[in-house]
Amino acid sequence: MVLKGKAWKFGDNVSTDHIAPGRYFHLRTNLPELAKHVLEDANPDFASRMQTGDFIVAGRNFGLGSSREHAPRIIRLAGAGAVLAQSFARIFFRNSINVGLPVLELDTSGIRQGDKLEVDLDGGVVKNTSTGKTTAFQPLPPVMVKILADGGIVEHFKKYGDFNLG
Amino acid sequence: MASTLSEKIIASHVGREVRPGEIVVTAVDVAALQDGTGPLALMQLEELNLVRAYNPARTVLFIDHAAPSPRKELSNAHISLRRFAAETGAVLSEINEGVCHQRLVESFASPGDILIGADSHSCTSGALAAFATGMGSTDVAIGIATGRTWLKVPETLRVVLKGGFSPGVFAKDLMLHLIGEIGSDGATYMALEFTGPLAAEMTMAERFTLANMAVEAGAKTGLFAADETTQKFLSAQGRAGDYRSLDPDEGAGYARTFEIDASALEPVVSAPHTVDNTQTVSEAAGKKVDQVFIGTCTNGRIEDLRIAGGVLKGRRRHPQTRLIITPASRSVYLQAAREGLLEAFVEAGATVTGPGCGACVGVHGGVLGDGEVCVATQNRNFKGRMGNPEAFIYLASPATAAATAVKGEIADPREFM
Numbered sequence: 001m002v003l004k005g006k007a008w009k010f011g012d013n014v015s016t017d018h019i020a021p022g023r024y025f026h027l028r029t030n031l032p033e034l035a036k037h038v039l040e041d042a043n044p045d046f047a048s049r050m051q052t053g054d055f056i057v058a059g060r061n062f063g064l065g066s067s068r069e070h071a072p073r074i075i076r077l078a079g080a081g082a083v084l085a086q087s088f089a090r091i092f093f094r095n096s097i098n099v100g101l102p103v104l105e106l107d108t109s110g111i112r113q114g115d116k117l118e119v120d121l122d123g124g125v126v127k128n129t130s131t132g133k134t135t136a137f138q139p140l141p142p143v144m145v146k147i148l149a150d151g152g153i154v155e156h157f158k159k160y161g162d163f164n165l166g
Numbered sequence: 167m168a169s170t171l172s173e174k175i176i177a178s179h180v181g182r183e184v185r186p187g188e189i190v191v192t193a194v195d196v197a198a199l200q201d202g203t204g205p206l207a208l209m210q211l212e213e214l215n216l217v218r219a220y221n222p223a224r225t226v227l228f229i230d231h232a233a234p235s236p237r238k239e240l241s242n243a244h245i246s247l248r249r250f251a252a253e254t255g256a257v258l259s260e261i262n263e264g265v266c267h268q269r270l271v272e273s274f275a276s277p278g279d280i281l282i283g284a285d286s287h288s289c290t291s292g293a294l295a296a297f298a299t300g301m302g303s304t305d306v307a308i309g310i311a312t313g314r315t316w317l318k319v320p321e322t323l324r325v326v327l328k329g330g331f332s333p334g335v336f337a338k339d340l341m342l343h344l345i346g347e348i349g350s351d352g353a354t355y356m357a358l359e360f361t362g363p364l365a366a367e368m369t370m371a372e373r374f375t376l377a378n379m380a381v382e383a384g385a386k387t388g389l390f391a392a393d394e395t396t397q398k399f400l401s402a403q404g405r406a407g408d409y410r411s412l413d414p415d416e417g418a419g420y421a422r423t424f425e426i427d428a429s430a431l432e433p434v435v436s437a438p439h440t441v442d443n444t445q446t447v448s449e450a451a452g453k454k455v456d457q458v459f460i461g462t463c464t465n466g467r468i469e470d471l472r473i474a475g476g477v478l479k480g481r482r483r484h485p486q487t488r489l490i491i492t493p494a495s496r497s498v499y500l501q502a503a504r505e506g507l508l509e510a511f512v513e514a515g516a517t518v519t520g521p522g523c524g525a526c527v528g529v530h531g532g533v534l535g536d537g538e539v540c541v542a543t544q545n546r547n548f549k550g551r552m553g554n555p556e557a558f559i560y561l562a563s564p565a566t567a568a569a570t571a572v573k574g575e576i577a578d579p580r581e582f583m
């Protein structure tokens with residue numbers, strides 16, 4: 001599958017408090033409303049101006065902080081195609097796979113705000129059509145490929161009635 | 167083969183030796199949800215047609231982040247947790263009982279357990295030699311319903327603690343220092359194992375503070391061996407039968423070893439907006455502070471309140487600095503009352519609240535104003551953490567926080583000892 005969209009650049013250490021701020025704690029049972037505030041504390045324009053399919057492109061340790069699964073869920077709900085980062089925090093990474101959000105580790109330093117990207121999920125490369133540069137991303141661990149291919153852990157469970165990760 | 171604490175615990179659950187990097191499906195001993203992550207977990211169980219708790223006596227639902235509820239959406243979320251507990255027999259920890267991690271170590275987690283919690287600081291229970299880790303709502307939901315989860319066996323970063331604390335320097339300072347040294351992603355995907363002569367001497371309260379913040383270095387969990395100190399703690403909770411000794415094997419394989427000599431440490435703060443942005447208190451001293459918050463799963467225990475009391479007794483907060491003190495649990499609250507600490511705090515001008523997360527996560531009870539500066543004893547100072555992205559949070563020990571409340575600016579606790 002090839003995903004296409006524009007890059008939205010963020011820095012290092014974008015936390016789950018940036019993505020799903022604590023002051024909207026009461027919206028955690030209302031994800032469409034919460035999604036209107038996605039990444040608000042990192043870039044207040046992002047939620048209103050991003051278009052479906054756009055990519056979040058960040059530096060190191062994206063998603064550090066709390067275990068709130070709401071963070072990757074609202075990124076997905078807002079319509080982002082994938083998150084591309086130098087590295088991810090552990091719980092965020094696992095939650096993303098569970099909710100079916102592609103999270104890709106690669107050298108993002110050459111990608112600029114607004115660059116047009118093509119992400120080839122199966123081929124394992126990101127093509128920056130604005131610069132012509134192609135970058136390979138780290139393959140996901142096989143267990144995560146399986147969960148992502150099933151559409152997340154809930155769909156995986158519905159399909160097999162149990163863990164089937166072997 | 168020789169194993170680390172994590173490898174040993176996971177191996178005992180899957181019935182064979184395990185090595186870092188392996189994926190295992192394992193039994194779960196304790197599963198926990200809180201009021202921020204719980205409602206989504208319960209929705210997932212409904213979606214899966216799995217509204218049940220495999221092990222209800224060790225499935226715990228905590229109402230702690232918004233306790234008591236400040237608004238109707240959260241009151242309704244609480245109703246969903248209460249209903250699930252009533253239907254499945256899972257344990258409900260009500261608004262009077264306190265922060266999930268403190269309650270888990272008091273009453274639920276034991277050495278050798280695998281604990282999963284839909285809260286990132288679930289690693290706190292690692293201080294009791296449990297493999298305790300934070301996961302998202304859906305992972306914990308599945309753990310609750312099936313009694314199992316999947317895990318990648320982590321590599322272990324060994325932290326060797328030596329020397330002793332100088333007066334005014336505490337476990338919190340040591341942990342902030344460690345995170346400052348290795349970075350907020352310095353232990354990503356790894357387990358931290360705290361060892362060495364100082365780890366063996368540490369009180370449980372000190373161990374909880376360290377294990378609590380393992381995730382702030384990106385770690386999956388942070389463990390201590392289970393020893394006599396662990397045994398005494400469990401006995402004092404009326405849980406002597408839950409004790410078993412647990413040590414890493416001699417010659418276990420570590421990805422890295424990091425040494426800290428506590429004797430060389432000074433009081434430390436983490437400056438806004440990341441935990442690894444550490445400075446010594448002497449570097450930060452003099453910064454005007456609007457609010458001081460003492461509490462949370464990191465530093466809201468009775469030992470922490472005693473330390474704060476040592477500074478605050480007979481003194482007053484600075485007139486321009488608000489002081490909020492929140493005991494981590496009901497038993498801490500009661501003990502503080504018995505020892506006269508609550509009275510001393512109120513006399514010093516503090517607002518003492520009931521147990522819970524309180525101001526930590528920005529839901530209620532201490533939300534900061536634009537441009538305001540707070541010194542807090544919690545574990546995180548991210549932008550927006552205490553409810554306002556225009557505010558600035560410094561993390562510190564209870565002693566530094568109390569000294570700051572008195573002086574109205576970031577202050578060295580040694581001035582008050």
Ligand code: SF4
Pocket residue numbers: 231265266267285287462463464522523526527544545
């Ligand atoms: S006290 Fe703070 S860090 Fe601890 S569980 Fe509550 S909100 Fe989370």
